Amino acid sequence: MKVLVVEDDSFLVNAYRIKxxxxxxxxxxxxxxxxxxxxxxxxxxxxVILDLVMPKMDGYEFLEKMRAVPExxxxxxxxxxxxxxxxDVDRAKELGANNYVIKGNLSLSDxxxxxxxxxxxxxx
Amino acid sequence: MRIRLxxxxxxxxxxxxxxxxxxxxxxxxxxxxxxWNYVNDTAKSERAEDFESLTEDQINSFKKIADEAVNxxxxxxxxxxxxxxxxxxxxxxxxxxxxEQRYPGIMSFSxxxxxxxxxxxxxxxxxxKEETALAYSSYVIFPSSSNAQKYPIKYLYTYDQDLSLLLGxxxxxxxxxxAAIREAVLxxxxxxxxxxxxxNVVQNSQKSDYVITxxxxxxxxxxxxxxxxxxxxxxxxxNVWIKPESLFGYVAKDNSGLVSNLAYSVKDGDKEVFSxxxxxxxxxxxxxxxxxxxxxxxxxxxxxxxxxxxxxxIDNLPTYAFIVLLLMNLLWDLTMLGMxxxxxxxxxAADLATKDLIKFKQAVDGVxxxxxxxxxxxxxxxxNNASKKITGYDKKEIIGKNPSLWxxxxxxxxxxxxxxxxxxxxxxxxxxxxxxRKNGExxxxxxxxxxILGEKKxxxxxxxxxxxxxxxKAVERMKTEFISLAxxxxxxxxxxxxxxxxxxxxxxxxxxxxxxxxxLNKINESNEREIQLVNSLLNVSxxxxxxxxxxxxxxxxxxxxxxxxxxxxxxLNNKKRKILVDMPKDIPLVEVDPDLMRHxxxxxxxxxxxxxxxxxxxxxxxxxxxxxxxxxxSDTGIGIPAAEKTRIFEKFFRGSNALKKETDxxxxxxxxxKTIIESSxxxxxxxSKENMGTTFWFTIPIESGKMI
Numbered sequence: 001m002k003v004l005v006v007e008d009d010s011f012l013v014n015a016y017r018i019k020x021x022x023x024x025x026x027x028x029x030x031x032x033x034x035x036x037x038x039x040x041x042x043x044x045x046x047x048v049i050l051d052l053v054m055p056k057m058d059g060y061e062f063l064e065k066m067r068a069v070p071e072x073x074x075x076x077x078x079x080x081x082x083x084x085x086x087x088d089v090d091r092a093k094e095l096g097a098n099n100y101v102i103k104g105n106l107s108l109s110d111x112x113x114x115x116x117x118x119x120x121x122x123x124x
Numbered sequence: 125m126r127i128r129l130x131x132x133x134x135x136x137x138x139x140x141x142x143x144x145x146x147x148x149x150x151x152x153x154x155x156x157x158x159x160w161n162y163v164n165d166t167a168k169s170e171r172a173e174d175f176e177s178l179t180e181d182q183i184n185s186f187k188k189i190a191d192e193a194v195n196x197x198x199x200x201x202x203x204x205x206x207x208x209x210x211x212x213x214x215x216x217x218x219x220x221x222x223x224e225q226r227y228p229g230i231m232s233f234s235x236x237x238x239x240x241x242x243x244x245x246x247x248x249x250x251x252x253k254e255e256t257a258l259a260y261s262s263y264v265i266f267p268s269s270s271n272a273q274k275y276p277i278k279y280l281y282t283y284d285q286d287l288s289l290l291l292g293x294x295x296x297x298x299x300x301x302x303a304a305i306r307e308a309v310l311x312x313x314x315x316x317x318x319x320x321x322x323x324n325v326v327q328n329s330q331k332s333d334y335v336i337t338x339x340x341x342x343x344x345x346x347x348x349x350x351x352x353x354x355x356x357x358x359x360x361x362x363n364v365w366i367k368p369e370s371l372f373g374y375v376a377k378d379n380s381g382l383v384s385n386l387a388y389s390v391k392d393g394d395k396e397v398f399s400x401x402x403x404x405x406x407x408x409x410x411x412x413x414x415x416x417x418x419x420x421x422x423x424x425x426x427x428x429x430x431x432x433x434x435x436x437x438i439d440n441l442p443t444y445a446f447i448v449l450l451l452m453n454l455l456w457d458l459t460m461l462g463m464x465x466x467x468x469x470x471x472x473a474a475d476l477a478t479k480d481l482i483k484f485k486q487a488v489d490g491v492x493x494x495x496x497x498x499x500x501x502x503x504x505x506x507x508n509n510a511s512k513k514i515t516g517y518d519k520k521e522i523i524g525k526n527p528s529l530w531x532x533x534x535x536x537x538x539x540x541x542x543x544x545x546x547x548x549x550x551x552x553x554x555x556x557x558x559x560x561r562k563n564g565e566x567x568x569x570x571x572x573x574x575x576i577l578g579e580k581k582x583x584x585x586x587x588x589x590x591x592x593x594x595x596x597k598a599v600e601r602m603k604t605e606f607i608s609l610a611x612x613x614x615x616x617x618x619x620x621x622x623x624x625x626x627x628x629x630x631x632x633x634x635x636x637x638x639x640x641x642x643x644l645n646k647i648n649e650s651n652e653r654e655i656q657l658v659n660s661l662l663n664v665s666x667x668x669x670x671x672x673x674x675x676x677x678x679x680x681x682x683x684x685x686x687x688x689x690x691x692x693x694x695x696l697n698n699k700k701r702k703i704l705v706d707m708p709k710d711i712p713l714v715e716v717d718p719d720l721m722r723h724x725x726x727x728x729x730x731x732x733x734x735x736x737x738x739x740x741x742x743x744x745x746x747x748x749x750x751x752x753x754x755x756x757x758s759d760t761g762i763g764i765p766a767a768e769k770t771r772i773f774e775k776f777f778r779g780s781n782a783l784k785k786e787t788d789x790x791x792x793x794x795x796x797x798k799t800i801i802e803s804s805x806x807x808x809x810x811x812s813k814e815n816m817g818t819t820f821w822f823t824i825p826i827e828s829g830k831m832i
Contacts (some may be wrong), residue, residue, distance in 0.1 A: 011620035015627070024631065053612050080476045082615035083608055084659075084673055085666065103619035107626035 001119065002026045004045035006036040006062065008054040012103070016049070019108045033057025038063060040072055047118055049111075050097070052081040052088065060095055067096040070122075076118040080111060141467055143284075145460035156449035164442040175409045178386060179426045183415050186372055186424075190336065190417045193231055193364040194314045196221050197338040204235065204340050205455070211255040214279040216520050221369045230370035231281030232333070235340070236275040236295050237360040244274060252280065265292050275361070276303070285331040286322045287365060293325055295361075305361060306336050307419060312351040314338045316418040317366065319397060336418050337586050371417075372398040372424075391423040401427075442591040493571075495591040500547075514569075514592050516562030527588065531559045533566075537695040547583060556685060567594040603665070611662045612664040618658065621651045653788060653797040660792040663723075664775065676804070678713035680754065685744065688725040692733065700738050703729070707746035714753055715824055720800045722826075728820050730759045734786045736761030736817070751826050752806075758819035764812040772810075773798045781814065 005016045008031045021028040022055040028043060030036035030053045048066075053058035059079065064070045081088070082104055089100045098118050101111060203217055204210060214235070218224065223231060239247045244265055252260055265276040275296040283290050284675055295301035298318050308315035316336045322329035337359055341347065346357035346596040350420040372390045387401035409428035414421060488495050494514045497506040507522045515522070515530040522529065532539075534557055545553040553573045560566050569590045617717040627633065629641065636644065725744075736759045745756040762781045764772055769779045776791035801808045805825045812818035 009616050009620065011617070012623070015623045019623075019627065019632075044201060053609070082612040082619060084611065084615075084662070085604075085608055088608065094453070103617070104615035104622065108623040109626065109630065 001047070002028075002043070002045040004028050004030065004036060004043075004048045006033065006048065006054070006059065007051045008029045008032060015108060019112065023112065027100060031033075031055075033059065033062030033065070036062055037078075040066065040069075044057070044071070045075060047115055048075055048077045049115065050077050050079050052079060052083050052092065059090060061093065063095040063097060078111075078115055078118055089124070129817070134593070142464060145788050149453075149457050152453055153202055156453055158250045158375055158446050160449055163445040167441045171409065175411060175426070175428050177314060178428065179411055179413055181386075181423070182304035182386065182388065182414055182426070183424060186415060187417060189227065189230075189371055189374060190316075192223065192226070194338070194367060194418065196223055196233070197314060197362045197364055198237070200233065201340045202337055202344075204360070204362065205342065205344050209235070209259070209279065211257050211279060214281065218281045221351060227370075227374065228394075229283045230366065230374055232280070232287050232365035234277045234281070234283055234290070234365065235279040235360060236364045237254065237278045238358065239274050239276065241270075241272050241274060247276070263292050265294050267294065267297055269294060269297050271296055275301075278360070282365065284331065284365075284367075286326045286331050287333070289326045290322075295363075298324065301335065304335065304419075305339075308337050308361070309339050309355060309358060310351055312339065312347070312354060316420040318420070319392060319395075331367065333367050334371060334417075335363045335365050337361045337363045368392075368397040373400055381724060387427040389425045391425070392420070397422075409540070427556075445798055451575070494588075494592075495523070496527065496588045496590075498527070498586045498588065500586065502528075502586065514561075514567075514590060516565075517566050524736050530561065531557060532760070533558050533560060541585070546573060546586060549575060550575050550581065550583070559589075559590075568597045569593060607662060607665045611658055614656065614658045618651055618655050620650070622655065625651060660796065663796055664792055674720075675717050676715045677718065679716050679718045680744065681711050681714050681716075681721075682707060682709075684718060684722055688722055688729065689744070692726065692729045696728075696733065700732060701733050701736065702739070702741040703817065704741055704743045706744065708748060710797060711746065711748065712751065712826060715802075715825055716824060718802050721804075724797050724822070725755075725757075725798050727797045728822075732757060732761065732818075734789070735759065735782055748826065752823045753826055754821060754823050756819060756821050757815060760817040763814040763816050763818050764810070765814050769812065773808075 003020055003025045005013065005020075005027060007013050007016065007029070012106075013029055013031075017027060017029070028039050028045065030039055034057045036048075037057075048070045050059045050062065057065075057079065063077065066075075066077075076098045077096065079089075079100045080103055081092075081100075082102060084102040084105075092100055099114055101114055104110075106114075141785065162759060184790050199221065200217060203213070207213075218233065237247070237410075248263055248265060248826045252263055255263075259280075267273060271294070273296065274294045276292050276294050277290055280288065280291045295305070298320065300320050302637050304315045304317040314336050316334055318334075319332045320335055321332040323332075339354075340360045340362055341354055341357040342356050342359045346354040350703075368390065372388075379670075387399075389399040390397050391659050406563060411428075412424045413424045415424060489508050491508065492510050492513075493509040494511045495506075496504050496511060498504050504522050504525055504527065507519050508520075510523055512518055517529060538555070538557075542553055552575075553571070555571050557569050557571045559569055572589045574587045575583050576587060578584045587622070625644060626804055628636070629644050629648060681816075685705065685707065691703055693703060729742065729744070736742065740760050741758050743757070745758075747754050747756075762779075762785055765781060768777075768779050772779065773794050775795045777795075778789055779792040782789065801822050803822070808820065808822040810818055810820045
């Protein structure tokens, strides 16, 4: 499985890397929306894990831009953030997020479960 | 709205009205005195006139008697002059006169013939011979005198016993008689004597008479001559004798009605010859009158009272007038006094009201919110000082205009609702609006508009208050952003700890020794508490900034409770508690925010777990009643100290026994729980006994959840 992780916090990037490496995912990391869009233009992941608060281009803007491109339109996006107010959730979902988790409220294993829910059942 | 303050004006007015009242009282008083004087004078003169005419009548009645007697004397004289007079004829004359009928027994008449002394005997003899009446049988002229001429009474007509003895009396022997005779002869007219006392002639007689005497001539032609010339024809005198009481008292006796209110005294010179007075008369009126009866002057002193109806009315008129005027004066004075008192009171009330009004106006002028008063069509009648500060428009620019000057930036739905609330529902409108200042700056405002209704519930005014909440809003937005960011920034490192800790605990980095696992567990637990604390703080902040938002959706309470209980069971770790759930199978979907509702159950259950002892049971009972879902969560734990029961829903409050039992805890749980329940339209309450346990109840309406 190919996962694009858009996350600016290096500790969390590390955690994703370790966990997904152990699970055998093909993972690419982007520290902001801009570089994520760049990666997308060269590589198409099965799913995107998206933080919202990031420098340069935040998660909302990335979502908006990504959903505007037909080729990226159907890539599922799991927002994984510590912004947890209903406005944030609503806004993200309006912009095309498929699911929304608050990092502090679940473990990485739980997150993987949510992630796999988003992938259509097919052989990996 | 301009409030005019006529303080000085009203002071002048009240002084004026005082003066006017006092002036009117004085004028009325003086007028009353004048009127009373006039009435009194009129009454007096009326009475005096009455009295005058009364006394005049009285005087005339005296004269009338004398006149009638004298008229008869003329008749007698004629009879004597024209033909032979004798005793029989004399008497017949008397009877024919009618005097006897009119004045029975009050007058006596006599005739005296003048004879020379030498003829005395022949006169007496002749008379004795001719007259048949018994009296003449002993007729004698008396008293004897040496006078050359004698005037013996030849004929006499009287009822008076004493007077009847005077037949033959020579009146020439009486100076009184002679004086009158002289006067009568001299003037040829009747003349009255002074009072002639019969006692001079008749022994022991107390009576006295006035005598009016009239000369008699032998020829009627003598009357054509001058008095001195006619003396040659003088043959005698006819006299009427009348007593003072008859002359002056006859009328009094006879016509008592006329004189019943009079008393009088008749004086002949200084001597009182007659007086008349009724008993018990209050004689307040006095007058004195002179009367001449055939050459004799009398003075009559009258006294009178008023008892007949008219005069009593007249007499009492001043009294009535006095009373009426006094009452009028009193009434007027009281009216004036009442007016002044009422005015003063009204003035005081007005002053107070004005003072209040001033206070109100100053207060309204000075408040920091925009306050306007408009007519029902929103034309502005009043604007306070803050209106310039908030809208940027001067009062001059605002008055008479419509608030759309700075408003009217909302959609049509808003204004439809606005006018419907005020004009149709006639209720207060509350809302938030976006307005634009004169300088183009857009600001947010809290708007309240009250309809002021008249007696018929018709709209008279609208009172609008606008509070500029732009700054508050900005602060709110900053606060929200800060909370979001802070929670994000706080939670991010905690998330990393959590994720790595969990992976470590799950053995993803290789197996751990028992001690390592135990320590790791402590780290994870502690980290978890930190995360929960941050979450709670976030929620509290959101509540306090009014940002907590329920996202109610039809929720299956059964599975929500089951999931929560199972989470709690997992979290029990090595704590041993029994959690017993009892709920009906057919709980309908309830309109609540599932995340927040989960928070409520979690919180109450964790409290029950944390503050009870090993092997204790915790019970959840859910029941449905009257459109509400009632949840009861009870434990047998440490309970809540009685003294602290009122404080347990307070933010950051923790029970003293709870602190000892579990050092962990933010003191935010029950505060949040209560807020969530009440936001959902429910209620929460509890019963507790220290060391016996606590039971919480809360209700949630099934029909519809209330939204913030």
